Amino acid sequence: MMDKKIAIIGGGLSGLYAAYLLEQQGITDYLLLEARDNLGGRIQSFTPNNTEACFDLGPAWFWPDIQPEFAQLINDFQLDSFAQYDTGNMLIERSLSETPNEISGFVTEPTSMRLTQGMGCLIKTISEKLTNTNIHCSKQVTKLERQENKVIVHYHDSQNNTQQMATSDHVLLALPPRLAIKLIEFSPSLPETLTQQWKQTATWMAPQAKYIAVYERPFWREQQLSGSVRSMVGPMVEIHDASLSTEPKLAALFGFIGIPAQQRKDIGEEQIKAYCQQQLVRLFGEQAAQPTAHMIKDWAQDAFTSTTLDSQALSHSLAPPRSPINSTWSQHLTGIGSEWATEFPGYLAGATEAAELGVERYMALYEK
Structure with a gap:
């Protein structure tokens, strides 16, 4: 032994x-x-086929201003980081019967940082x-x-x-x-x-589910949108730009799904993915209809979480x-x-x- x-x-x-x-x-x-x-x-991360990109399915952010020891660790390990993209307007979705409201974006304080390679x-x-x-x-x-x-x-x-x-x-x-x-x-x-x-x-993370959609370019930025959304409709209640750098080779959006864990299980992953895709089309237009890849990570269904x-x-x-x-x-x-x-x-x-x-x-x- x-x-x-x-x-x-x-x-x-x-x-x-x-x-x-x-x-x-x-x-x-x-x-x-x-x-x-x-x-x-x-x-954990998601790597679309024929790419080397790694998109975060779990925690993605850290905040150097309030977590200096962790930020120092990132520096000591010589890992490149960048600020969460928040340039442009954000969208508020209040109802299926109303067009989403576009409001002035705001700079997140303290600054949310991400690692360039995930x-x-x-x-x-x-x-x-x-x-x-x-x-x-x-x-x-x-x-x-x-x-x-x-x-x-x-x-x-x-x-x-x-x-x-x-x-x-x-x-x-x-x-x-x-x-x-x-x-x-x-x-x-x-x-x-x-x-x-x-x-x-x-x-932490256990009740959550994240949806991520990968695109060839960040078309929402061309519309002067940051990719940030707050929704009272769902299925995603909070959405952010998940691209891997400020000038991404591959772009992405991710969102936290607001449907309770048991209901997600009853509905099924494929149907929820379809609902999420429909929501992105409502918010960002038809360009959002064809992601090159997309997936859900439902942490509530993870037996080791x-x-x-x-x-x-x-x-x-x-x-x-x-x-x-x-x-x-x-x-x-x-x-x-x-x-x-x-x-x-x-x-x-x-x-x-x-x-x-x-x-x-x-x-x-x-x-x-």
Whole structure:
């Protein structure tokens, strides 16, 4: 059985950044297990056929003015960024029976920034900096078991359909608190108060669905429109220009779908895509009728993001405790998913913040 100092459960931004921070401290004796078939967690992208473009399906923005540490990380990794396009007028859609209102656009404050190659390049950059080879996808952790001074990590290898085990001194939970409670059996059980606190912590992105349509050029800009829309009609309630730079080779629009999760499931993805396309035609004209590619990412249907508790609208509270107190788990378990961040829970900056806090705790416990 493999024995490691640390087991990192989850290969999204927080898990990968924790691995990076450990390696910066000279610690490579860790195991990272990701349930999905690829790294990135909620950072996922859409690449149309015959292109190299990566359009964000998950988080896309960061705000240097209020998240300077995250912005510095982007600079340190030498990743190019640009401001969200907001030049031109925006549209307000109030009714199907009325032409959308065109109003003067406004400059977003603080400035929303995006990565030129999509947020997936952050995952790629961190992954390429790691030297440890014990980073594995398609490995879903099903049980954590305390035994003597170790944690036995039980996981299912979906590639060869086998159950496997490893041991570690400490576990860093790099997934949402609510999802950890749903997917992982803890033996012995976590304290009931902590279990309830984790279950009551909403998962960012989980109730959301995003639609993206890709075009050969940003024709809305030719109409002096920014691509920004607010709609009381739907199905998309908020729309933005999703092109990858200010002078895009491929242009795109994306929107947040306002239909509740269960209704989306009942209607079906293809029908919702058709409704979204019809809405873009209403807003921007017939040029919007023929995207070169389009898709929906419904996070509520993602088993490694959402639970049934996440089908409701987001209602966020303060970050829950990262670890149990006065429990056999106290010295062996730390939550580092973005929801555990104290300053920016749920955001990209929260993922790196929570990873830093988790690694600091591990270092204080084990590397004195």
